């Protein structure tokens with residue numbers, strides 16, 4: 001059994017739902033893992049897996065994600081959690097007032113530790129920042145992100161639709177295929 005270490009209800013719901021579709025069950029674990037400030041999610045994930053190796057003998061999965069807005073040179077990126085907590089979706093919309101380019105992307109890096117083996121899986125989803133927040137599903141910046149090819153925000157989609165195209169869904173599919181291939 002793989003233990004998904006996360007404090008985010010939204011991440012857990014999405015990953016459990018997607019992996020369940022592949023017949024893979026996970027359990028949630030709420031271990032206190034310090035999150036380092038680094039330039040990439042991959043560094044954050046690798047550090048978390050190192051720390052977890054000293055805390056638990058269980059096989060573990062972790063997720064670090066970020067929202068990258070092109071008109072802001074990629075901000076908030078690895079500062080997404082802090083930005084969400086401080087200025088939130090409304091604050092981010094204000095930073096984009098008057099911007100012509102509203103293109104953006106989400107990135108997820110998932111790290112898996114199985115015994116001594118460490119694997120990293122990445123997923124992306126490109127889209128645009130909406131003019132206004134819409135929808136009540138999902139979490140975080142979902143109400144202001146419209147994926148390419150869609151007119152709805154992530155927050156207007158049921159979990160299975162978000163998972164089918166999202167950064168986290170793409171990373172979790174790679175995790176599932178890796179686990180099935182072992």
Ligand code: IMP
Nearest residue numbers: 063064065066080081084139140141142
């Ligand atoms: P972290 O991976 O916990 O550092 O998350 C970074 C920030 O991005 C958090 O504030 C989340 O709310 C936000 N975030 C992460 N994943 C998603 C997502 O799938 N949709 C919307 N916001 C997200």
